[in-house]
Every structure is written in structure tokens, then in C-alpha cells.
Amino acid sequence: MATPNGVPPTSESNRIQIIDENKTFTHDLNGAIKEWGLLDSGFNYDLVAIFGSQSTGKSTLLNRLFGTTFDVMNETERRQTTKGIWMCGAKNMPLMVMDVEGTDGRERGEDQDFERKSALFSLASTEVLLVNMWEHQVGLYHGANMALLKTVFEVNLQLFGKRDATSPRTLLLFVIRDHVGATPLSNLRATLIADLSKIWDSIAKPEGLDHAKLDDYFDMSFVALAHKILRPDQFEEDVLKLRERFFDRSREDYVFKPVYHKRIPADGVAHYMEGIWEQVQSNKDLDLPTQQELLAQFRCDEIAAGALEEFNIQARSFRKPVEGGRIVEELGRTMSTWKQSALTRFDTAASRYHKGVYTRKRADLLAQLNTTLSPLFLGQLKNLHRSALTTFKKDLVDGVRTGGDYDFGTIVQDAGKKAEEFFESGAREAAGLAPLGIKEEEGEEKQPIDAEWSYTDEFEQLKHEMQLVADQCRKDETKKMVNSIEKTFIRQIAEPVEVALSKAKSDMWDTVLKAFRENLEQCEATYLSKAKSFNCNDEENGVSLYIIKKRAWVALRKRIDELTADPVILTKLRDYFEERFRYDEKGVPRVWKPEDDMDGSFQRARDKTLELVHLYAKIAPKDSSLEFSLPPPPTSLPEDDTEYDVAGSMVVLSETKQMDVNARFRRDADAYYLEAKRSIVSSVSQVPGWAWGLMLILGWNEIMTLIFNPLYAVALCFACGVAYTVIQLGLAGPIMQVSKTVAGEVQRQATAKLREQFAEPVPAPPVARQNSTASVYSSEPGLTRRSTTATVNGYSDADEMEMKPW
Numbered sequence: 001m002a003t004p005n006g007v008p009p010t011s012e013s014n015r016i017q018i019i020d021e022n023k024t025f026t027h028d029l030n031g032a033i034k035e036w037g038l039l040d041s042g043f044n045y046d047l048v049a050i051f052g053s054q055s056t057g058k059s060t061l062l063n064r065l066f067g068t069t070f071d072v073m074n075e076t077e078r079r080q081t082t083k084g085i086w087m088c089g090a091k092n093m094p095l096m097v098m099d100v101e102g103t104d105g106r107e108r109g110e111d112q113d114f115e116r117k118s119a120l121f122s123l124a125s126t127e128v129l130l131v132n133m134w135e136h137q138v139g140l141y142h143g144a145n146m147a148l149l150k151t152v153f154e155v156n157l158q159l160f161g162k163r164d165a166t167s168p169r170t171l172l173l174f175v176i177r178d179h180v181g182a183t184p185l186s187n188l189r190a191t192l193i194a195d196l197s198k199i200w201d202s203i204a205k206p207e208g209l210d211h212a213k214l215d216d217y218f219d220m221s222f223v224a225l226a227h228k229i230l231r232p233d234q235f236e237e238d239v240l241k242l243r244e245r246f247f248d249r250s251r252e253d254y255v256f257k258p259v260y261h262k263r264i265p266a267d268g269v270a271h272y273m274e275g276i277w278e279q280v281q282s283n284k285d286l287d288l289p290t291q292q293e294l295l296a297q298f299r300c301d302e303i304a305a306g307a308l309e310e311f312n313i314q315a316r317s318f319r320k321p322v323e324g325g326r327i328v329e330e331l332g333r334t335m336s337t338w339k340q341s342a343l344t345r346f347d348t349a350a351s352r353y354h355k356g357v358y359t360r361k362r363a364d365l366l367a368q369l370n371t372t373l374s375p376l377f378l379g380q381l382k383n384l385h386r387s388a389l390t391t392f393k394k395d396l397v398d399g400v401r402t403g404g405d406y407d408f409g410t411i412v413q414d415a416g417k418k419a420e421e422f423f424e425s426g427a428r429e430a431a432g433l434a435p436l437g438i439k440e441e442e443g444e445e446k447q448p449i450d451a452e453w454s455y456t457d458e459f460e461q462l463k464h465e466m467q468l469v470a471d472q473c474r475k476d477e478t479k480k481m482v483n484s485i486e487k488t489f490i491r492q493i494a495e496p497v498e499v500a501l502s503k504a505k506s507d508m509w510d511t512v513l514k515a516f517r518e519n520l521e522q523c524e525a526t527y528l529s530k531a532k533s534f535n536c537n538d539e540e541n542g543v544s545l546y547i548i549k550k551r552a553w554v555a556l557r558k559r560i561d562e563l564t565a566d567p568v569i570l571t572k573l574r575d576y577f578e579e580r581f582r583y584d585e586k587g588v589p590r591v592w593k594p595e596d597d598m599d600g601s602f603q604r605a606r607d608k609t610l611e612l613v614h615l616y617a618k619i620a621p622k623d624s625s626l627e628f629s630l631p632p633p634p635t636s637l638p639e640d641d642t643e644y645d646v647a648g649s650m651v652v653l654s655e656t657k658q659m660d661v662n663a664r665f666r667r668d669a670d671a672y673y674l675e676a677k678r679s680i681v682s683s684v685s686q687v688p689g690w691a692w693g694l695m696l697i698l699g700w701n702e703i704m705t706l707i708f709n710p711l712y713a714v715a716l717c718f719a720c721g722v723a724y725t726v727i728q729l730g731l732a733g734p735i736m737q738v739s740k741t742v743a744g745e746v747q748r749q750a751t752a753k754l755r756e757q758f759a760e761p762v763p764a765p766p767v768a769r770q771n772s773t774a775s776v777y778s779s780e781p782g783l784t785r786r787s788t789t790a791t792v793n794g795y796s797d798a799d800e801m802e803m804k805p806w
């Protein structure tokens, strides 16, 4: 069954002495309220207190009305049972009930102090004050109740003197006990009202409240209960009827009207009452608004601390991954949820307190929440930044690595767009903003987690760094392109230069430089067409073209150096000389005859050849427009591409080198000359005619003998036939060679035999020195080879060949 205020019914609950006989306030009230199930009921609870003389059945009435468990006096003892102020949760009602120590208490004597304080305390917190009195006390102006009521009125003025329309009122519910019935309740009511008016008039009112009326502060209600002992059934019936007024909201005489509520949230009741009691105890002026503000501050702090504690635990769980460089998925949504739940928790409990304090404390809490979340947001931005930059770099590298005819500008643009989108969408999510490209419906605009959070700086930084990376990549790629162009140039220039230099003509350098220029122009065109896609600026293009030009020239010079190296140029000179000295104009080899002008030919060929050395010595085109020159180096030229001495590079062979080449060539030419000379001598060294005549005269007899002796004649004819056949078959040479070899072998064999016969005994070889000396003797007789400086490791600095005499 639900209670009238919708709060779950409570079971039988324990009472608690909130102020003991020593006037000390308890610390356990909050726990008790929690135990009664009312701590979270906000304003959905009521508070009632009962006042009255001692032992007038107050506790008995409360227990019957609300199911509380206050102590009831044993009828036989007749002594005070309630000391101080007790409180208990009502059964099945969201109600806290206070049982206040009876006035005119016998034990307390004339001490009116506690009465006043308890009245102040009760008026400050309760909605309804039950004033319990015996019927026979009504009309007794000087009775204890009247004194009590006077006190109540006085302290009420103190508390709520200056009031406005919103100021709370209090219901004074007079419960007249042991109503016999002789005097109707209406009469009793009139008597009481008259007495109360008298009391009200009699009290000293603060300044400005002279005309204040009792009705301005209090509503009054009267109820009579039958005698409990004499008419127990009626008593029970009356109690049940009275109970209905506390329970049934639909009744017109329902006691807990909202206007009576003191607007203290249930979870602040304990602290509020303690504060009130402290003020009352120390006899300080009880300023309820200040008390309520103090309470609000205290409670708002407490509630905020509770909300923050849970929030911090949640936030801490994400700190490590974010600090560790991880991009946390849906961080913004999660942070929003944490923040919202902390605020909801705070709002739910704290909004019931003083509005000004609540608003202030909410702003404080919000700042604290944002301060806690801010490092996570910034950390996430950093991680997004790092990741976006890495992706950008990777995309650039992958894009250019694919090779082929890629467009660098497009690669940079695509990679940049992707990285920026990645960062911005992540950053917006982290800030709690709507994703990119999604239009927020009007009225449903997504609120950022903190309006002051911004990702713009980080975004700008990222864009700047991406630009740097792109620039660096472009420089690297440009370098690679320049290197590749240089390689192509080297490949292409090699052959034309070789062909041109092999034909040592006077326009040789023009041919070389023309080929150079054509290839260079081609390279420059290739660079410029590629550079367009690189978005290179004019300055960068200037640097690259300068480098290409310079490297092309260096490559050409290197090739020229290769083709004019000593052995190569000497070969060229020899070939050139030979062509002119050993061959005639038709290219037929010359056979020098004594009558030929060999010396003249030699000199001409040699001088012509020596002229070539001058030709090769310097790159000097006939057409001066072909001359190479480098523009002034650009200011932003990299350090590794230092200046180059173009003028100096025109010299191919230095003076010294030329002299050296000349000398070496002259020696070669002289050798050719001598060889040619020898060939003339050998062609003219024949047997003179007179020798032939002498030989004929002296050998006439032998000739005749040969001719006229048939045997000799046949042998001669045979020999002539063989010789003729051999010559015809071209076997003369091989036969001569075989004969020479046979003769040589015979001679060698004979020599060996003779050596064996006449050779002296060979002395015994010296004892081999341990591992340090190695002697090798030739197996050939008579020839020994001795190592004179053999070393430990077997190498010999000088070997000496020695011929043994035989």
C-alpha cells in the first residue's frame, strides 16, 4: 500500500532521542531518517511535534495516531517518561514525529529555559504543533498551557516576524483530552481562542509588528478526544478519526497543507535541526533564512562531493589509456554521460535547497567536472593529432612508393583531407559536438561538454605540421626526381660524347656540347612537367634546375675525363698517327721503299697528331653560343650542392698533362718510325749479282755433274717436283715449322745427354731451416732456384735465379 505522498510505507521504526536531558543534539538523526526510509524523500515528508503538560498522554496519542514507539508512562508510577526531545518515523506514513518533553515537568521545576528552546526548535522545523491539554485545563489562563502558548507566540514572532506571502505558517492543533462532553467542543474552542487572543495581545511585539495578528502566523484547529479510561471505545474511535486528518489528503481538514512545510529537504533535516539547536542553545538570534542558507551550503557541498566522488572514479578509469596515447572510442559521449549523471545527481538533491546557494554550488561543481574532464579532452586531442599525422605521413609514403606516374599534389591533398577529417571528427566527438556534416536539427543542437573547450589550436598545429611533412616529402621526392633525371642524363650522354670524341675533328666540342644541350633541355622539360604536380614554387624550381644543370655538366665532364684518360688518349693518338703514317690516302697499308719520303710522312703524321692534344686539351666549341655557363647559384641552394668552377672545368688536359702525353706519344711514334725503317732495310738486303756470277763459275763442275748424272738428275727433278707441290699447297711454312721444332728437340735432347755425362756432382742441399726458410730446387738439371729471403710465412721478397755451370 502506498502512502498519501507516494512514499513506500515504513515498517515499525525505532525512536531516537534527538536532544537529551543535557540538551545535547544527537549525531544519529540522519541514520535514523534513513532507517525510516525518508532520507531520499526530498520534500515529500511531513514533520509534526507535540507539546503539552507532562503525563497528559502525549506519547500514548502519538503511538496510536502514527504507530510510533514512544515510551508511555506506567500508570502506576506516574512519573515523567519523556525527557528532552524524541523523534520517530510514523508507520506507513512519510512522517517524522517529535515528542517533546512535557512542560511544567516536575523534575525540571520552574526551568522555563528548555520549554522556550524546544518551542523555538519545533516551530523552526515542524508543520503542525499538536498542543495536548486536558479538558479541565481549558480556560485556566494561568495554567501551564497558557504559559507554553505565550512562549510559542513569542518565539514565532522572533522567527517569522517579518513575513511575506511565501513565509511558512504553522498549524496549532489543540487536542483536548478526556473530553467528557458536558461542554461542547465549540465552546471550548471559543474559550481557547479568546484566551489565545489575550495572550497574543499581551506579548511584546517587535518594532513594526504592532498590528500583527495571530491569524497571520498560525492556523488553529481544535479536536476533542473521549476519556481513554472511562470511554475507551470512543477514545479509539476519536483517535482513528483524527488519524484520518493526517492521512487522507482529500479531506478538507487535512492537516499537512503545503503552506505549513518548512521546505527543508529530508536529507537536510538532521543538519538543519542540529544547526537550529546550536543557535538556540547558544542563545543567538535564530535567523532561519541564514540557517537555511548555511544548510544549503553544507548539503550542496555534501551532495556535490558525493557526485564528484563517483564521477572521479569514472574519469580515472580513462586517464591511463588517454595518457598512454590511446584514442578512446566515444570518449565525448562517455564524458557527457558521466557529467550528466553527476549533475543529475546533484540537481536532484541540491535543487531543493536555497536557490542562490544551489545555483552557485552547481556552477562550482560544473567547473570541477570540466576541470577533471579537460585533461582527457586535451589528451584525446593530442592522440588524435599524433595519429592523424602518422596516417598522413604513411599515406604520403605509400602514395609515392606506388611508383608510376603519380600526381604528388593529389596525393598530398587526399592524404591531408583524410587526416583532417579524422582529426576533426574525433575532436568534435571528444568535445561533445555533433559529428561533421550532420546538420543539427533546430532545437536539438548538441551542447558541447564545455563551451570553453576548443580544438582549433590543435587543429591548426596539425595542419601546420602536415604542411611541414608535405614540404619535406616534396623536397625528398624532388631530390629523387633530380637524381633520376641525372642518371637518365648520364646514360643518354655517354654514347654521343664517345662518338664525338672518337672522331677528333675540329668541331668535336660543338658536337659534344650540342648533344649536351639537347639532353639537358630534355631533362629540364621532364623536371618541369613533374614539378607541376609537386606544387613546387618558383624558388624550389630554380634550385632544382640549377642542380640538374650543374650535375649534368659534372656528368659530362666525368664522361670526358673517362674518354681522355691517359691510355685512351694515347690509343687515340696512336690510331690517328697510324692512320696517317702507315696507310696511304686510300687506306691501303704502305710498303716503304727507299725512294719514298718516309721522314717527311713521319713528321707530317706526327705533327698532325700532336695537334690533337691541343684539341682535346680544352672544351672549346667553334660556335661560342654553345659554350656552357652556370647561372649564379640560388640563395636557398642546399649546402651539399656547393658552387662549381665551370671555367676551370673547361680544361680537360692540363699543361703538364699535355707535355706528358706528347712525350709518351713521341716515344710511340719514334718506335713506329724505326720499325718502318727496318722494313726498308730488310727489303733491300739481297745477294748482289756479282756473287751469283762467281758462284756459277766456281760451281760449274758440280752443276754439270748434277745435270748429267742420271741419278742426281732424277733426284733433283724429284726434289723440284716436291718443292713445287709443297709451295703450291702452301705447306712450306708448316713444314719449316715442324722441321724447326724437330731440330730444336733433337738439340735439347742431345744437350741433356751431354750434361748428364759431363756434369759435376751436385752438392747436397742445405738443411732446411725450421719453417722459416723454404728452398725450391728446380727439377731441371743444371738450374737451381734458391730463395734467399724467404720469410716465416712463406713469402719471398726477392728470388734469385742461379745458373749452375756444366
Ligand SMILES: Nc1nc2c(ncn2[C@@H]2O[C@H](COP(=O)(O)OP(=O)(O)OP(=O)(O)O)[C@@H](O)[C@H]2O)c(=O)[nH]1
Residues within 6 Å of the ligand: 053, 054, 055, 056, 057, 058, 059, 060, 061, 071, 072, 073, 074, 075, 076, 079, 080, 081, 082, 083, 101, 102, 177, 178, 226, 227, 228, 229
Ligand atoms: N485519563 C487519561 N489517561 C491517559 C490518556 N492517555 C494516556 N493516559 C495515561 O496517562 C499516563 C501518561 O501517559 P503518557 O502517554 O506517558 O503521557 P506523556 O504525556 O507522554 O508523559 P510524559 O512523556 O512523561 O510527559 C499513562 O499512564 C497513560 O495510560 C487519556 O486520554 N486519558
